[in-house]
Structure formats: C-alpha cells, structure tokens
Amino acid sequence: MTEPTGHAVTDTELWPAPLAPGPVDATVAVPGSKSVTNRGLVLAALASEPGWLRRPLRSRDTLLMAGALRAMGVQIEETVPSSSSLGGPDEPGEVWRVIPAGLHGPVTVEVGNAGTVMRFLPPVAALADGPVRFDGDPRSYERPLHGVIDGLRALGARIDDEGRGALPMTVHGSGSLEGGAVEIDASSSSQFVSALLLSGPRFNQGLELRHKGGKLPSTPHIRMTIDMLRAAGAQVDAPEDGGVPDVWRVTSKALLGRDLVVEPDLSNAQPFLAAALVTGGRVTIPDWPEHTTQPGDALRGIFSEMGGSCVLDERGLTFTGSGRIRGIDADLSEVGELTPGIAAVAALAESESVLRGVAHLRLHETDRLAALSKEINGLGGDVTETDDGLRIRPRPLHGGVFHTYDDHRLATAGALLGLVVPDVRVENITTTGKTLPDFPDMWHGLLGARA
Numbered sequence: 500m501t502e503p504t505g506h507a508v509t510d511t512e513l514w515p516a517p518l519a520p521g522p523v524d525a526t527v528a529v530p531g532s533k534s535v536t537n538r539g540l541v542l543a544a545l546a547s548e549p550g551w552l553r554r555p556l557r558s559r560d561t562l563l564m565a566g567a568l569r570a571m572g573v574q575i576e577e578t579v580p581s582s583s584s585l586g587g588p589d590e591p592g593e594v595w596r597v598i599p600a601g602l603h604g605p606v607t608v609e610v611g612n613a614g615t616v617m618r619f620l621p622p623v624a625a626l627a628d629g630p631v632r633f634d635g636d637p638r639s640y641e642r643p644l645h646g647v648i649d650g651l652r653a654l655g656a657r658i659d660d661e662g663r664g665a666l667p668m669t670v671h672g673s674g675s676l677e678g679g680a681v682e683i684d685a686s687s688s689s690q691f692v693s694a695l696l697l698s699g700p701r702f703n704q705g706l707e708l709r710h711k712g713g714k715l716p717s718t719p720h721i722r723m724t725i726d727m728l729r730a731a732g733a734q735v736d737a738p739e740d741g742g743v744p745d746v747w748r749v750t751s752k753a754l755l756g757r758d759l760v761v762e763p764d765l766s767n768a769q770p771f772l773a774a775a776l777v778t779g780g781r782v783t784i785p786d787w788p789e790h791t792t793q794p795g796d797a798l799r800g801i802f803s804e805m806g807g808s809c810v811l812d813e814r815g816l817t818f819t820g821s822g823r824i825r826g827i828d829a830d831l832s833e834v835g836e837l838t839p840g841i842a843a844v845a846a847l848a849e850s851e852s853v854l855r856g857v858a859h860l861r862l863h864e865t866d867r868l869a870a871l872s873k874e875i876n877g878l879g880g881d882v883t884e885t886d887d888g889l890r891i892r893p894r895p896l897h898g899g900v901f902h903t904y905d906d907h908r909l910a911t912a913g914a915l916l917g918l919v920v921p922d923v924r925v926e927n928i929t930t931t932g933k934t935l936p937d938f939p940d941m942w943h944g945l946l947g948a949r950a
C-alpha cells in the first residue's frame with residue numbers, strides 16, 4: 500500500500516469528534532458550491548462585460564482562485580447585496596462583482612492544493628500578457644497536470660515546466676492563443692477537459708478537444724462546465740448532446756457577464772446527510788436544487804439505497820435515516836469526490852460494500868484509497884484496496900486518531916465516524932477550510948451544541 504502524503508501529527512492538531520447523543524434532527528444551510536464558484540469566477544473574468552456571483556463559496560480554494568485572477572488584473576469586489584446598487588434581484592448572502600480587464604503578468608499564482616485552480620488557470624494565463632508562474636502545496640506537484648500542459652502547448656502556448664509535466668511551472672502568455680484541434684488523455688482528471696473548454700471561447704480559432712485514453716471520470720463536472728459556458732453565451736458542441744463521443748467543440752466568441760446565483764455545495768452536504776443515515780435521524784438541506792449537474796445530487800439515490808429515504812420539496816432536501824445501514828456495490832467513477840463519505844458510512848453498515856471505478860482518487864488531495872483504508876483500519880475496520888476502489892467489510896470500530904493528510908474529505912469522514920464511535924480524534928480538522936471553513940461549528944450545531 501502506498502503511504503498517503505501527510506504531515507507529522509501533534510496532539511494539538513487533534514479534534515475530539517463529538518459523539519451524537521441520539522438521532523440528529525437539524526436543518527443545515529450549506530454554503531455555495533466550490534465547483535460552481537470557481538467556474539463562475541473564471542468565466543466572469545474571461546467575459547467582455549462585468550458579472551456577478553451571488554452566494555459564492557468563501558473557502559481556501561475559491562479565495563485562491565479569486566486572488567489569482569485579481570493578480571492577473573481582474574477586479575473582484577466583495578459586496579453586501581442591495582437591489583439598487585447591484586441592479587439585480589435582491590438575494591441574501593454575499594455578492595462578488597467581477598470586472599474583467601486585460602490579463603497580464605508577471606505574477607505568481609498560488610494554487611494551494613486546489614485542482615480547479617491548478618487546472619483551470621493555466622489556459623487563462625496563456626491568454627495573459629506576460630509570464631504567470633504557478634506554484635502550490637507540495638501535493639500540487641504530484642497531482643496530474645499533463646493534459647493541460649500538453650494540450651496548451653499543442654494549441655500554441657509556451658510553458659516552462661523544466662520537463663516535469665507538473666507544477667511548479669511558468670506559462671509565458673502572449674496576450675492570445677491560437678487554439679484549434681487538440682487531443683489529450685483526461686482519464687486521470689475530468690478537470691483537464693473542463694480547463695480547456697472554459698477558456699476555449701477566447702482562443703482565436705476556438706477549440707476542438709478530443710479525449711483519447713481510459714474512461715473519463717467525473718463526467719457530471721464536464722456537463723457543469725458545458726452548461727455554465729452556454730449560460731455565458733458560448734457555443735459548445737458536446738458528445739452528450741448527440742455529438743462525436745469524447746469530442747467537444749467550442750466556437751471562438753465573446754462571453755457575456757452573468758448574474759449567477761451559486762447553488763449550495765451538495766458534496767459538502769454529504770457529511771450532514773450521512774449523519775442522518777448513521778444515527779437514524781433527519782437532516783434538511785435548504786435550497787437543494789431541483790436540477791443540477793453537481794455530483795452530490797447522486798447522494799439522494801446512494802444514501803437511500805444504503806438505508807433511508809429522502810423528500811425534495813419547498814423546504815429543501817430532507818433525508819431520514821431508517822436506523823439500519825446497508826452496504827452498497829457501486830461504481831463511483833462519475834461521483835468520485837463522494838467516495839470518502841460513502842466509505843465512512845460503509846464502514847458502519849451491516850453488510851459488505853464494494854466501491855469501484857475510482858482509481859483516479861489515488862491522485863486527489865491525497866491518495867484517498869490508501870488513506871481511507873489505513874485510517875478506517877486504524878479504528879479497527881477491515882478495508883482493502885482493490886485495483887480501482889475499496890472493499891469494506893464492516894467490523895465494530897473503536898476510538899483513535901484519524902489522520903487526514905491535508906484532505907478535507909478525509910477530515911469530514913473522520914468526523915462522521917466519530918459521531919457514533921466514541922473517542923475518535925481527527926487530525927487537523929481545519930483542513931476542511933479547503934471547501935468548508937465553518938465545518939467544526941456546523942458539525943457541533945448539528946448536535947445542538949457549540950464548538
């Protein structure tokens with residue numbers, strides 16, 4: 500087994516996960532989607548007129564994206580909404596006004612460990628005038644980027660990566676990119692496809708992108724990219740709409756500024772829904788969208804199959820646990836980011852689970868397959884890695900330290916186990932700040948207690 504990337508543990512980093520005194524019963528308002536916020540920022544920055552993001556996610560990944568775009572010249576004003584000053588519907592919550600400008604270097608972009616920043620911004624940098632250096636957390640050097648680097652080079656960009664095919668690197672933008680036809684292997688991350696599509700309308704010849712290689716993961720995220728491009732006025736031909744399989748075409752065209760209301764992050768709703776499942780309780784997530792491309796929507800089916808039921812109505816999504824937890828045999832390739840939360844529930848089930856189609860998770864924030872098996876087994880579980888996923892045989896669990904390897908979804912998975920297993924201590928709970936900085940308070944709030 501590969502050892503997941505991580506830092507040394509010190510006692511001060513351990514968070515005592517609260518134990519649920521009984522079935523949870525709560526309404527949890529979940530902040531905006533990371534994936535929608537970061538796409539919205541990129542598209543607004545590339546538009547030919549100002550736009551707005553309402554209820555954006557404010558977290559490490561989205562602040563890194565906003566910071567990078569600002570450094571390249573884009574103005575992003577964070578405002579409190581008021582219909583008169585914003586000229587749009589008066590929505591509660593934060594509003595970011597994005598005013599595009601000529602993109603320029605020299606700048607250094609800090610990507611942290613955000614896949615969306617390290618993949619979506621190099622094509623934007625290729626459109627900037629001047630060098631844009633990309634650097635980030637040590638783990639960002641290990642995450643795949645070849646699809647973006649090779650793709651951009653083939654489309655006319657000059658990139659200096661000293662032969663690494665990964666970060667750190669410098670994109671020497673010349674103010675425009677020729678674009679045209681290109682073939683990449685995006686089997687290790689759907690974000691390669693999304694990255695090139697998002698900037699495609701700004702390439703001189705547009706883009707004809709072909710994926711050649713193993714199965715593409717996370718296709719709902721590609722659909723999200725296409726839908727958001729179209730909503731910004733782009734013309735996109737996609738395989739899902741009866742086009743050629745694995746080929747996307749984007750026409751060169753100015754993008755419009757949008758007034759975008761960001762949906763709640765359904766993947767961040769996962770631990771709260773899971774809390775209802777593992778305690779036999781009930782949780783309502785307000786503003787759950789009726790139609791969405793977010794992979795978290797699949798939780799309605801997955802968690803119902805594992806033991807519960809859900810109702811989507813004007814109050815939002817209400818999930819009620821049945822008090823029993825069934826194992827599941829599931830191909831999660833489309834919804835890979837849900838795997839840590841599903842694995843944690845599966846470890847508490849009555850029967851075995853097999854989670855398949857997620858080999859690419861070895862290249863996520865950490866090696867998630869190695870980390871999940873090691874940490875659940877550290878609490879007495881029986882998890883084995885397969886070629887493309889995990890086999891989880893439930894066993895009685897005991898307390899202990901749950902290491903998180905700087906991975907927000909490992910941290911929320913540990914908190915979930917601690918809800919029903921006494922004395923689980925989660926290392927570095929603040930790593931949830933990647934996408935959900937309020938997680939510890941929200942988790943205590945779920946139980947009716949304060950942090």
Ligand SMILES: O=C(O)C1=C[C@@H](OP(=O)(O)O)[C@@H](O)[C@H](O)C1
Binds near residue numbers: 689
């Ligand atoms: O485009 C996006 O917003 C994302 C795509 C997926 O990436 P991969 O295809 O690399 O799994 C997903 O796991 C990630 O959390 C967000």
Ligand SMILES: C=C(OP(=O)(O)O)C(=O)O
Binds near residue numbers: 612613614615863934
């Ligand atoms: C894989 C994830 O993130 P990233 O955008 O960094 O790839 C995730 O949030 O689960």
